[in-house]
Amino acid sequence: MILQEKINELNRKAESLGIVECIKTLADEGKTIFTTSFGYEDQVLSDIIFTNALPVDVVTLDTGRLFKETYSVFYQTVQKYDKQIKVYSPDSHAVEKLMTGKGPFSFYESTDNRHECCRIRKVEPLNRALKRVAFWITGIRADQSPNRQGTHFFEVDEKRGIIKYNPLLKWTLEEVKIYIQENKVPYNILHDKGFVSIGCEPCTRAIEPGEDFRAGRWWWEEGSKKECGLHTK
Numbered sequence: 001m002i003l004q005e006k007i008n009e010l011n012r013k014a015e016s017l018g019i020v021e022c023i024k025t026l027a028d029e030g031k032t033i034f035t036t037s038f039g040y041e042d043q044v045l046s047d048i049i050f051t052n053a054l055p056v057d058v059v060t061l062d063t064g065r066l067f068k069e070t071y072s073v074f075y076q077t078v079q080k081y082d083k084q085i086k087v088y089s090p091d092s093h094a095v096e097k098l099m100t101g102k103g104p105f106s107f108y109e110s111t112d113n114r115h116e117c118c119r120i121r122k123v124e125p126l127n128r129a130l131k132r133v134a135f136w137i138t139g140i141r142a143d144q145s146p147n148r149q150g151t152h153f154f155e156v157d158e159k160r161g162i163i164k165y166n167p168l169l170k171w172t173l174e175e176v177k178i179y180i181q182e183n184k185v186p187y188n189i190l191h192d193k194g195f196v197s198i199g200c201e202p203c204t205r206a207i208e209p210g211e212d213f214r215a216g217r218w219w220w221e222e223g224s225k226k227e228c229g230l231h232t233k
Contacts (some may be wrong), residue, residue, distance in 0.1 A: 007154050007163065014153035019045075019167040022153075023054050023137065026165060030134025033057040035126065036085065038073045038188055039198050040176045041139030041168050047185045050081035056137065059086040059129050063121035064095065065200035069190045076186035088125040095120060105202065111221055114203075121200070130160050140166040143173070144197070144213050 014022055026032045034049060034056050036042035049056050060074065078085060098120055107114035130136055142151055157164045180187050190198055194206030197217050207216040
């Protein structure tokens, strides 16, 4: 109940405070991290955090299966801001066991296999990154998928026992693009080729005009409410 009261208080503040003020408030109260995958939204938040020298740890998950373009924007970001981005990688023994037992493309064979790969390469490293963290900042926007439309600025991540802050929740994709352009923020050039949501290379494709935002992720699975386990309700 106390935690929910805290969430309610933060959501009320978020309606009137700007992103910078909200993040400063969180950092004053406890350890705060931001996880980036170097997509449009995450680059906006990295720019806000770095240019305002906010006391937030910026971290990323290197799954071992990322696009070379993603590594490129990672490099460009570090060069532009002269700031450190901490990398978390999957447990090597778990990856070795998965690859030896099921091969490199087991995730195409079943949803369970795909979840297993995401759990090893993404969820487990994220859980390590979020240990002893009070607040987790993400680049989630409400219109990214039906599964995210009921999201609030502040929510409880019950599995991890921390508070999640989604500062770009009400931003549109167009607003994100304008920010990137006006502030000359490095971005993943795959966005110019129809890639909207960019994850691991074998599990991401470009989408056609009019397709669902998440259609390019795990496209061989049915439905639009597809997540990897990082963001759960």
